[in-house]
Amino acid sequence: MTAPVTPLIQVRALGHAYLRGTPLEVRSLDDVDLEVCAGDVVGIVGPTGSGKSTLLQHLNGLLPPQDGEVWVNGVALSDPAVDIRAIRQRVGLLFQSPEDQLFERYAGDDVAFGPRSLGLPAEEVRDRVRKALDDVGLPFAYKDRLIAELSEGQKRRLALAGVLAMEPQVLVLDEPTAGLDPQGRRELLGVLSGWCARDQRAIVLASHNMEDVTAVCTYVHVLVGGTVLLHGLPREVFQDADLLERYGLAIPAATETMHMLRERGFPVSTNVLFTDEAAREIEGLFGGRAI
Amino acid sequence: MAGPSEFELLGRVTIGQYLPTGSRLHHLDPRIKLLMVVLMITAVIVSHSLVGLALLLAVVVAGLLSARIPLRFALAGLGPMLPFLLLLALLQVFAIPQYGAGATVIWQWSILKATDRSVLAGALLIARFTVMVLGISLFSFSTTTTELTHGVEHLLRPLQALGVPAHEFALVVNIAIRFLPILAEEAERLMKAQASRGADFGRGQRNFIARTRRLLPLLVPLFLVSLRRAEQLIEAMEARSYLGGKGRTHLISLRARPSDYVALVGVAGLAALVVQLSAANADAFAWHWLTDRLL
Amino acid sequence: MNPTTRKIVIAGAMSALSVLLGSTVLGFIPWWTGTSLTFMTVPVIVGAVLEGPWVGLAIGFVLGASSLVQANIAPRGPGDVIFTNPLISIAPRLFIGPVSWLVHQALRDQDDSLALKVAAVAGSLVNVILVLVMLGLHQSTPQTLGNPVARTLMFAAGVGSALLVAWLVYRVLKGDRAPVTLTVVGMAGSLTNTILVLGVIGLLQIAPWTALVPIALFNGLPEAVVAAIITVAVVTAWRGIDTGRTGSTV
Numbered sequence: 112m113t114a115p116v117t118p119l120i121q122v123r124a125l126g127h128a129y130l131r132g133t134p135l136e137v138r139s140l141d142d143v144d145l146e147v148c149a150g151d152v153v154g155i156v157g158p159t160g161s162g163k164s165t166l167l168q169h170l171n172g173l174l175p176p177q178d179g180e181v182w183v184n185g186v187a188l189s190d191p192a193v194d195i196r197a198i199r200q201r202v203g204l205l206f207q208s209p210e211d212q213l214f215e216r217y218a219g220d221d222v223a224f225g226p227r228s229l230g231l232p233a234e235e236v237r238d239r240v241r242k243a244l245d246d247v248g249l250p251f252a253y254k255d256r257l258i259a260e261l262s263e264g265q266k267r268r269l270a271l272a273g274v275l276a277m278e279p280q281v282l283v284l285d286e287p288t289a290g291l292d293p294q295g296r297r298e299l300l301g302v303l304s305g306w307c308a309r310d311q312r313a314i315v316l317a318s319h320n321m322e323d324v325t326a327v328c329t330y331v332h333v334l335v336g337g338t339v340l341l342h343g344l345p346r347e348v349f350q351d352a353d354l355l356e357r358y359g360l361a362i363p364a365a366t367e368t369m370h371m372l373r374e375r376g377f378p379v380s381t382n383v384l385f386t387d388e389a390a391r392e393i394e395g396l397f398g399g400r401a402i
Numbered sequence: 403m404a405g406p407s408e409f410e411l412l413g414r415v416t417i418g419q420y421l422p423t424g425s426r427l428h429h430l431d432p433r434i435k436l437l438m439v440v441l442m443i444t445a446v447i448v449s450h451s452l453v454g455l456a457l458l459l460a461v462v463v464a465g466l467l468s469a470r471i472p473l474r475f476a477l478a479g480l481g482p483m484l485p486f487l488l489l490l491a492l493l494q495v496f497a498i499p500q501y502g503a504g505a506t507v508i509w510q511w512s513i514l515k516a517t518d519r520s521v522l523a524g525a526l527l528i529a530r531f532t533v534m535v536l537g538i539s540l541f542s543f544s545t546t547t548t549e550l551t552h553g554v555e556h557l558l559r560p561l562q563a564l565g566v567p568a569h570e571f572a573l574v575v576n577i578a579i580r581f582l583p584i585l586a587e588e589a590e591r592l593m594k595a596q597a598s599r600g601a602d603f604g605r606g607q608r609n610f611i612a613r614t615r616r617l618l619p620l621l622v623p624l625f626l627v628s629l630r631r632a633e634q635l636i637e638a639m640e641a642r643s644y645l646g647g648k649g650r651t652h653l654i655s656l657r658a659r660p661s662d663y664v665a666l667v668g669v670a671g672l673a674a675l676v677v678q679l680s681a682a683n684a685d686a687f688a689w690h691w692l693t694d695r696l697l
Numbered sequence: 698m699n700p701t702t703r704k705i706v707i708a709g710a711m712s713a714l715s716v717l718l719g720s721t722v723l724g725f726i727p728w729w730t731g732t733s734l735t736f737m738t739v740p741v742i743v744g745a746v747l748e749g750p751w752v753g754l755a756i757g758f759v760l761g762a763s764s765l766v767q768a769n770i771a772p773r774g775p776g777d778v779i780f781t782n783p784l785i786s787i788a789p790r791l792f793i794g795p796v797s798w799l800v801h802q803a804l805r806d807q808d809d810s811l812a813l814k815v816a817a818v819a820g821s822l823v824n825v826i827l828v829l830v831m832l833g834l835h836q837s838t839p840q841t842l843g844n845p846v847a848r849t850l851m852f853a854a855g856v857g858s859a860l861l862v863a864w865l866v867y868r869v870l871k872g873d874r875a876p877v878t879l880t881v882v883g884m885a886g887s888l889t890n891t892i893l894v895l896g897v898i899g900l901l902q903i904a905p906w907t908a909l910v911p912i913a914l915f916n917g918l919p920e921a922v923v924a925a926i927i928t929v930a931v932v933t934a935w936r937g938i939d940t941g942r943t944g945s946t947v
Contacts, residue, residue, distance in 0.1 A: 443783060486778050490779070490903060490904065493905060493908070527903065530782075534769060534781045535781055538765070538769035539769055574712060575709075576709070577708075577713070578716065579713070581710050581713030581714075586717055617923075618930055621927055621930070621931070622927075625740075625743065632706045632707050635710075636707075640702055
């Protein structure tokens with residue numbers, strides 16, 4: 112980010128409890144702050160049940176804020192008069208395993224669901240489907256493919272296209288790579304970075320997978336028990352390996368290797384996220400010779 | 403505006419609404435409780451006697467009190483029905499031609515005509531529904547779903563000898579109870595995903611075409627997800643060599659105590675009495691007795 | 698009879714779905730008559746088509762038991778009063794599955810002569826039903842049907858719709874197209890529910906026949922159409938049945 116800009120999404124002191132006001136009340140979010148600006152890829156990391164999904168559902172108004180406030184483009188979501196459909200169009204949300212939610216027979220019809228619910232004319236629906244399929248790296252001809260005959264990775268990308276066809280400015284994703292093979296993962300992350308790089312867009316993604324986070328995220332929030340435990344640049348956050356491990360969170364494999372070497376007394380930096388960086392550190396141990 | 407309950411389905415699934423007060427009624431053998439409910443329902447349906455139904459009502463209310471279930475909980479089920487209940491009663495009084503023929507007319511205004519028989523029919527209708535609502539509430543507030551499935555299976559066991567797959571049926575009920583929250587969650591997720599893509603689930607919308615059109619995107623994946631989950635469960639059960647009910651032992655064995663039998667005999671006696679009252683035309687007797695004293 | 702694991706589990710899953718549809722907003726469409734259209738019967742129909750009559754019977758029972766309990770402890774609306782009686786909430790639902798299965802069996806693998814027979818039976822059944830309806834109307838409003846014009850019109854409508862149904866059924870059976878068969882199955886299952894529930898209400902004299910016949914026509918028929926649409930969509934998607942289209946509408 113360069114100059115200070117109005118954030119696309121701003122979350123202040125957000126709190127949420129399920130079954131509020133009953134004896135079964137469960138607090139799932141407490142005093143959460145978050146900011147998403149154009150160009151950001153914000154990662155939300157946390158163990159199962161840490162409130163990640165609940166937080167994401169606040170970002171497009173699926174859950175209205177109980178405590179605190181959420182602003183999208185400066186519009187407060189707690190305002191009862193807010194145009195919630197416009198908000199949901201602005202902030203696109205892709206749920207976990209979205210391929211289970213495809214409901215049409217043919218790929219194109221599923222992508223067209225959003226544009227059609229906006230009441231767009233057929234020509235523009237077609238245009239949007241073409242653009243969205245293109246964004247996720249599927250040829251336009253795939254619109255006539257039977258969904259049942261697509262691969263799992265293709266189905267995931269098709270579901271993503273369904274959200275992109277709404278032409279959101281912020282894309283919110285829950286565990287976008289869960290269950291994909293390494294190839295499918297790389298492709299999807301490539302699609303996401305490519306999409307985000309254009310037109311003042313931003314991404315928020317929740318993930319278990321630290322490699323995903325290091326690969327694409329510009330900023331990371333670590334959510335534990337409904338509160339933000341740590342936040343910062345990925346490099347800063349993953350420095351605190353002990354703290355993260357105490358909460359059962361893995362750190363990137365390269366970072367972890369460096370921590371292990373350091374514990375054994377090797378003079379390496381733990382400020383490492385990627386394998387090539389780790390390789391350079393290890394080369395350093397051997398006096399800079401390539402190994 | 404998205405209310406907090408726009409997508410919340412689980413809260414409205416009321417089967418298995420259990421109120422653990424730990425009363426003696428809660429501890430009765432579930433088989434006995436089931437039998438008692440069946441007896442009560444039969445008596446309510448068969449009986450044509452207001453006196454008998456009043457008797458049943460008194461016993462059910464006593465049961466609710468002794469089970470320490472707040473009466474307002476049980477009555478909550480009656481509230482929303484009241485207008486329709488009255489409408490149905492009025493239909494009985496004025497619109498069923500059979501009650502009009504050959505009976506004494508006690509009130510008439512142009513084509514509206516109430517006879518002694520039609521008024522009795524209306525009163526019976528209200529009494530029946532009230533007893534039924536309170537009785538079944540009593541049962542469901544004091545019995546867990548686990549107890550219920552065990553009760554059903556044990557009661558049906560004698561039928562197993564006749565070839566009725568009682569154990570399997572109990573398993574069906576069990577699986578259904580376990581699937582219910584999973585499917586509700588799945589439905590909620592689908593609704594949210596589609597709302598995120600511009601679908602409008604705001605209630606109060608009464609447009610038939612619009613509602614039907616947005617149903618398919620919701621229902622088709624919901625059916626497919628439940629069938630897919632079922633396939634996974636089938637695989638898991640077959641991998642563990644599930645072979646059906648024959649020769650299976652039970653982790654929980656139900657044992658009826660003397661107090662259970664006392665309760666059952668009591669209710670059976672009551673049911674028989676109510677049916678007998680109806681057959682003996684007790685209402686007419688009570689009516690004459692009352693009018694003789696009062697007038 | 699020894700049910701397989703498959704039958705038990707599918708019955709359980711579809712039972713859960715029918716309970717979910719029957720007890721939440723998911724299973725209803727508001728309708729201008731004031732009584733919502735329901736398609737909570739569809740899991741029963743789907744279960745029967747996929748796994749047979751016993752599975753349909755079991756699902757129907759669970760659906761009925763749940764609507765009995767629902768009506769008693771947490772009624773959705775005033776109409777639930779009627780369903781506090783197990784003769785209305787449970788008994789009719791037992792027939793949805795077996796009837797759907799029978800219809801599916803009859804239509805699935807047919808040859809020409811059977812197609813004709815079924816078409817004839819369906820046509821005459823429609824006629825019988827309409828005649829009964831008219832008798833019911835006649836009993837309550839003799840002056841309407843006493844009118845010769847009205848009577849002729851009714852008669853013509855009865856014969857006409859019987860012929861129409863016979864022709865439709867014949868086409869369905871000749872064409873051997875799974876989606877069309879499923880349409881008929883879905884409608885049959887849903888109508889079984891409507892007719893039996895209203896029939897019992899009428900027999901128990903809870904409401905007069907004159908009030909029930911319009912409900913059957915104005916609620917039962919659209920309900921059957923919705924049920925048929927959903928049944929076709931679900932079963933063709935699950936079984937990967939060809940619906941005759943070759944691409945998206947984009």
